[in-house]
Amino acid sequence: MSSRDIINTIFGDFQKSLDEEQEIREKIRNICKDVDQVSREITTVLQVIHHDESAISAACLTARELFEKANIGYSKLKEVVPSGDYYKYHDHWRYMTQRYCYLISLTIWLEKGILATHETVASVLGISAEELKNGFHLDIDDYLVGLLNLCTELSRLAVNSVTRGDYNKPLQISKFVMELNAGFRLLNLKNDHLRKRFDALKYDVKKIEEVVYDLSIRGLLPKTETA
Amino acid sequence: MSSRDIINTIFGDFQKSLDEEQEIREKIRNICKDVDQVSREITTVLQVIHHDESAISAACLTARELFEKANIGYSKLKEVVPSGDYYKYHDHWRYMTQRYCYLISLTIWLEKGILATHETVASVLGISAEELKNGFHLDIDDYLVGLLNLCTELSRLAVNSVTRGDYNKPLQISKFVMELNAGFRLLNLKNDHLRKRFDALKYDVKKIEEVVYDLSIRGLLPKTETA
Amino acid sequence: MSSRDIINTIFGDFQKSLDEEQEIREKIRNICKDVDQVSREITTVLQVIHHDESAISAACLTARELFEKANIGYSKLKEVVPSGDYYKYHDHWRYMTQRYCYLISLTIWLEKGILATHETVASVLGISAEELKNGFHLDIDDYLVGLLNLCTELSRLAVNSVTRGDYNKPLQISKFVMELNAGFRLLNLKNDHLRKRFDALKYDVKKIEEVVYDLSIRGLLPKTETA
Amino acid sequence: MSSRDIINTIFGDFQKSLDEEQEIREKIRNICKDVDQVSREITTVLQVIHHDESAISAACLTARELFEKANIGYSKLKEVVPSGDYYKYHDHWRYMTQRYCYLISLTIWLEKGILATHETVASVLGISAEELKNGFHLDIDDYLVGLLNLCTELSRLAVNSVTRGDYNKPLQISKFVMELNAGFRLLNLKNDHLRKRFDALKYDVKKIEEVVYDLSIRGLLPKTETA
Amino acid sequence: MSSRDIINTIFGDFQKSLDEEQEIREKIRNICKDVDQVSREITTVLQVIHHDESAISAACLTARELFEKANIGYSKLKEVVPSGDYYKYHDHWRYMTQRYCYLISLTIWLEKGILATHETVASVLGISAEELKNGFHLDIDDYLVGLLNLCTELSRLAVNSVTRGDYNKPLQISKFVMELNAGFRLLNLKNDHLRKRFDALKYDVKKIEEVVYDLSIRGLLPKTETA
Amino acid sequence: MSSRDIINTIFGDFQKSLDEEQEIREKIRNICKDVDQVSREITTVLQVIHHDESAISAACLTARELFEKANIGYSKLKEVVPSGDYYKYHDHWRYMTQRYCYLISLTIWLEKGILATHETVASVLGISAEELKNGFHLDIDDYLVGLLNLCTELSRLAVNSVTRGDYNKPLQISKFVMELNAGFRLLNLKNDHLRKRFDALKYDVKKIEEVVYDLSIRGLLPKTETA
Amino acid sequence: KSLSSVAREAAISLPDDSPVLQMFKVAAQKLNDRQDRHERLVKLSRDITIESKRIIFLLHSAITIESAEIKINEANERLQKLIQGPIKSIGLELENSPAYLHSRAVTAGFQEFIEARTFCSFLEKKLLISWSEVQKELEYVMEEKSVTTMLTQSDYMLGLADLTGELMRKAINSISSGDSNDCFESCQAVKDLYTGYLGLFSIDRELSRKMSTTRNNVFKVESAVYALKVRGGEAPPTLLLAAQPDWERNNHSDDEGFF
Amino acid sequence: KSLSSVAREAAISLPDDSPVLQMFKVAAQKLNDRQDRHERLVKLSRDITIESKRIIFLLHSAITIESAEIKINEANERLQKLIQGPIKSIGLELENSPAYLHSRAVTAGFQEFIEARTFCSFLEKKLLISWSEVQKELEYVMEEKSVTTMLTQSDYMLGLADLTGELMRKAINSISSGDSNDCFESCQAVKDLYTGYLGLFSIDRELSRKMSTTRNNVFKVESAVYALKVRGGEAPPTLLLAAQPDWERNNHSDDEGFF
Numbered sequence A, B, C, D, E, F: 001m002s003s004r005d006i007i008n009t010i011f012g013d014f015q016k017s018l019d020e021e022q023e024i025r026e027k028i029r030n031i032c033k034d035v036d037q038v039s040r041e042i043t044t045v046l047q048v049i050h051h052d053e054s055a056i057s058a059a060c061l062t063a064r065e066l067f068e069k070a071n072i073g074y075s076k077l078k079e080v081v082p083s084g085d086y087y088k089y090h091d092h093w094r095y096m097t098q099r100y101c102y103l104i105s106l107t108i109w110l111e112k113g114i115l116a117t118h119e120t121v122a123s124v125l126g127i128s129a130e131e132l133k134n135g136f137h138l139d140i141d142d143y144l145v146g147l148l149n150l151c152t153e154l155s156r157l158a159v160n161s162v163t164r165g166d167y168n169k170p171l172q173i174s175k176f177v178m179e180l181n182a183g184f185r186l187l188n189l190k191n192d193h194l195r196k197r198f199d200a201l202k203y204d205v206k207k208i209e210e211v212v213y214d215l216s217i218r219g220l221l222p223k224t225e226t227a
Numbered sequence G, H: 001k002s003l004s005s006v007a008r009e010a011a012i013s014l015p016d017d018s019p020v021l022q023m024f025k026v027a028a029q030k031l032n033d034r035q036d037r038h039e040r041l042v043k044l045s046r047d048i049t050i051e052s053k054r055i056i057f058l059l060h061s062a063i064t065i066e067s068a069e070i071k072i073n074e075a076n077e078r079l080q081k082l083i084q085g086p087i088k089s090i091g092l093e094l095e096n097s098p099a100y101l102h103s104r105a106v107t108a109g110f111q112e113f114i115e116a117r118t119f120c121s122f123l124e125k126k127l128l129i130s131w132s133e134v135q136k137e138l139e140y141v142m143e144e145k146s147v148t149t150m151l152t153q154s155d156y157m158l159g160l161a162d163l164t165g166e167l168m169r170k171a172i173n174s175i176s177s178g179d180s181n182d183c184f185e186s187c188q189a190v191k192d193l194y195t196g197y198l199g200l201f202s203i204d205r206e207l208s209r210k211m212s213t214t215r216n217n218v219f220k221v222e223s224a225v226y227a228l229k230v231r232g233g234e235a236p237p238t239l240l241l242a243a244q245p246d247w248e249r250n251n252h253s254d255d256e257g258f259f
């Protein structure tokens, strides 16, 4: 083989491998597009919580149905992403997964008032919570960012609940967010996106505290509780 | 368990996992610092090719010895990076690996005048050329960027060879780079760093062509060859 | 209709139009990907002019065949792009069209030594040269950028022709590029890509002048002409 | 010595000095990492003041113990930082020191209701308050920023005290912060970070005034005091 | 003393200390302004080297006289900057000092063709080369940045010398810069300003190599030397 | 004159004008520093209005005395700023002048409960209210920003008056600020500092309304008035 | 022989006129026409921007309900003048040119116009005017011909995003003018618009960038209704609004855009 | 009682007209006048920018010495039109207003005008025209009055910095039109200007920012003379110039500013 032939062979092989990667990316992009769209639908559906108490449980039901759809999408992703390449393509679904973590934990909080664990959120999406050997999993960072987004939404909900005359929910939210806040404080975060996002949590906390204060000083707090 | 205890457990677990990641990153950083330092040494050693023909083979030998050192460094990296997390930490060694690809392919070209294949370069570093299940390997992109850096260095060498009175080497370089250029043209690159780097190859090609032109019009080209 | 209904309609309509646009873009991207690939093939085919005089006319023939393919691609584009939306999607094919302008004008110059007009280039691609309110045409900026790329390639050809021992072509190139240079200086350009590209023309002209000068002082210029 | 040898000697010496600096920075970074971690622990410990009056004194005790740890950390810093280089490395501990100033002054306010002086804070950290010849000291700017952070935390405490039913603390806070505010007004600050931070103090003042207002208009102010 | 009096005393003291710092800065600024102006004069004076060979030695003499002025300025600085606060105020004279390093090393190179050592440059400015206990000294980083600026100016000089018909100087410059380049390669720089500045040195090197190449291929190199 | 002479003259002239400008700026800076310091004193003096009704008129008297000082400062400014260059140096005193507008209009409101007009404020400062081609005047934007700052301070005063047991002032403030609010809404503002400042006015108005409402539902409003 | 002497020979041999030069002269004319047209459009767009901003200010200036009606009428008249003036000129200018070529020249003006137009219609009828309705208003039938000024749906949506800022201002101002109903309606419209934007998919960067402002507007307006309820003792009819709580006070820039 | 009912009472009690509202109406008029004037100035400035750019292109378009003279004459005429047209309008617009208030509106146009004006004078007389000379050209004596358009020295210096780019282009183009003398003169002027800027002290940020472009222009023009000497076999008369060496080829943007 001449040196030119050798180069042709070498580069021909590269092309094959580049093509394969391109194809995988294309597939990932297409799946993510659909799954992302579902997440926007859920976001819209859950907006109702801010102006209609009575519609909340129905919204949760719809959200649950749509999570099923997302679950199917994630199972497609799992198939498409080669084992070991999770982090190679992570950026494609990172932001979307954070939104799902927020949406799922919000739904579960609305349903039962409890914190959705890492495992629970992962299982709703049908993926592993642990970073096993090469598997497709729910990255801890993404889960935590989702929780922080949940807190922001809940601080908004505290405000709107009061407007609606529901003086109970702010207290419930206050307790929940304070506990989460304490949890986050246990973490020794490095100086990255998660840390910055956490630093903004204090604004949500302050907002909620002031709502509870407004109720408290006007004697509007439900009696059984003393915050 | 109270809800606060649950949160403590959950976040305690997170801390463990965050700590582990931090530790791995610290180890990687330390290894890379050393291996990177070796690469700078090799770069310095190989600078001699621009002003002293006779010292080239000795420089290649020294480079070879230092590649051994790098090889050991990469074997440490392989141990430290968890299987499946290659791309999670890729940025730590990407730039340095590209420099090694350039240095190894330059050494081999100086020694034998041939192109170092992906496999050859990988084997010098003691890592796999194929992106196997989760293994530590030599990413194709990094290899190709290394080749492009090689071309830039060779265009500089063409200039300095003429200054040294060596009118043969520019022709040899010209042939080699033209073939590489043709090889790259076969690739259908997406719009990324590699593509941009390749687009700059034309400046090296032009420089080399102009050196050959300068020799040609002055009748300084070695007779047996017609470029 | 209630205010909320109206808002829903507004956003529903907008989403529909976004979806349609996305679909069109997807189609355009797919067509362009193919047509762009053809342009890269032609570029590679025409590289032969730099080192093999005798292969030029064959290369032109192959290029012509491939232009037919491109022509078909552009006719698909014309179908897909809604009338009047040419500049909405222009970015998708702008860069590629500039390359075609360069390739076509190069081919025609190689074939006949003349400048391919805006109309000629457009007709090779099977599109209109006129900028109407509706319809798919060859943007004048793209045509002009193509000509500037042609000049750069010709300056390289002047150099390589001499290396090949062809002392005639540089003079021909010189005259051709000088006239183009005079033409370009008649334009009022704003600070955009075309202007930047034009600013580099003077260096191509310079390079060609130097080649002609080198031939001239060595008495290598063809006799019938006095440059 | 040849000119090359001279250069080698010169640059070899530089390397030594660069290495020394690197080493010092590494040591500082490691110490600061630990001391910073302690400050986060204290922050968490002191959070209890916002929802549990009875736990405050215990929290202060724990904080005091942790300050001991910090004290040891700072004594390590003092050893590591070469005399005269305080400001060369200041950025490494600046932010962390500001946090300590805040935490120490908060603890002392909780314990005794008084302002911790510059000397007191410095002595808790085991460093000098005065900028003596080259020593490691507590920069005034850092101390003042710490006080401003204290005011922000106290304005939050005023809100939460009311929620807790403690109508006395807001008045105490009001008096304290107003005095600090008056103190800061005496300073002629230049246009730097400290000035900006001080400009934000007015929001804390306003918040506290509004809490006192809320108590006042509802007749909830403790009788003996007239704000 | 009432708590308000205490605060007044405390803040009064702060004001004193803030005022002192302000005063020092004011003095530094005034001195630096003058010394910086002198550096611009020298820069202008030395520009003559690019178009008038015969004026060089006169320019060096003028530069020397102006260095005396600068020397006096630096001695004022030394007096004003409190021992131990060198790095607190370093930014005031950092950039200007780098320019002096460049100007002094250029002058010395023009006079004697040798590298001005760290000590030499420092002594021209009348300050210490070593970072002694708290003294005012010439920071190594600033000295090195000055040398890199020297290389850039010399690469320009190489070009202009050829234009003037002086084919000797480029060779002299080439040798000098190559040695400096080798020296810098010995340094293990961290990722800071100095490293970036050094990375740009390769462009100067390439420029000089191409000038020597142009002379070499045209047989214009002085005979006694073979680069 | 040769081309070089002309260039030298051009730059010499420019440097002269730069020097002059610098000198003027220096003078302005020094004057402004003093006048600004006076404004801070007045701010501190007037703080008393928030906690001591009886001290208000004395504070106004002191403020008036200090305005005299400021007046002298402004007359120095008028002398120093070249006629026609008012807006060239505007930034030096813009912020300070806005503070004076606020302080003067606050004092006058405290004294007489009326709005200080543009002319009045200007005359207190001893400058013209009219914007002429030449001369030193009170910029209308600065005057308006001052009024907005006044509104913010008055909303704070409304809150603190109630705390002090003065239920009359909030109503007076309410009427005054409402009228100003109506006035401001007549302006067409562009997106500059004034616009941003104006956007916050609605929150001050809100706060005042809330205070009046709080008094109203508790029957604490003075009888003669029906708010 | 020198390089310049060689070059001079080439330069002199250039024809004074040739098909090539002729071609470039034509090209020069085309490029100049484009530039001139673009410039005229930029100027028209700036005129539209300024007048639209002023109309919005006018609509905010009303304190009482009666004065509001007068202001709305004046605003409608001035909007008509814009439609019959500069906006029509844009349509005529682009009658025979590909409109998207110049979309960057006119987008700022169009967005601000939409903001003013939709704000006015919301105040007048409590309803938003849709894109197709606005587009219909920009059809001009003249004696000899009819022309439509193309205002893209994308510009419309960008203007609508800015509208949330004006509605938010309106809502908060409504409280102090004592109109809690107005406040409620504006608040609900802002929320509905926000929900609408949240559901959009594959939007471009410019619209995404406006989302954070829109989001802030929602927060501000919700805080206002909240204050009306909890501090103003007012129960929402179905829903109501009132003042900036303190957690919002650091962020005072309510506006977007340049002008 | 609710917050809004309390607020309504306050709103209604507002006087329809009062000295305060009167004052704000006056202020509104003043602000509108300022805005309108600013807008007119921006438009004039844009006109000046475009025409100046075109004049510069015109001056570059000459290939031979003879054609150069014709172009210079045309350029001078068009510069006169600018001076008697939009630049005079700016002077009249600012006749009674503090000019620096609007300096940001006109600086772009003035800078570009200076670039064109000085370029033209350099080509015509091989000499630069100074600031005071330009300023003198902008004095207008009319029947009833005389007016001067203030063009700040700072705008002049900013335009002069951009001139180095045009001189650099001219120098390199001169080589291929075979005029090595022109090339030399332009090169020397660029170098002298650069040296001038190097010596300036306490300049503002905008001018500092232009320094790096000016610096690059010096490199480019020196490389050109270098090539003329070493590759073109041409000895400099005292000094000469020629082509872009390869170390420059990655940086093709020779222009500054927006337009």
Ligand SMILES: [Mn+2]
Pocket: G115, G162, G163, G165, G166, G255, G256
């Ligand atoms: Mn708006």
Ligand SMILES: [Mn+2]
Pocket: H115, H162, H163, H165, H166, H255, H256
């Ligand atoms: Mn220019």
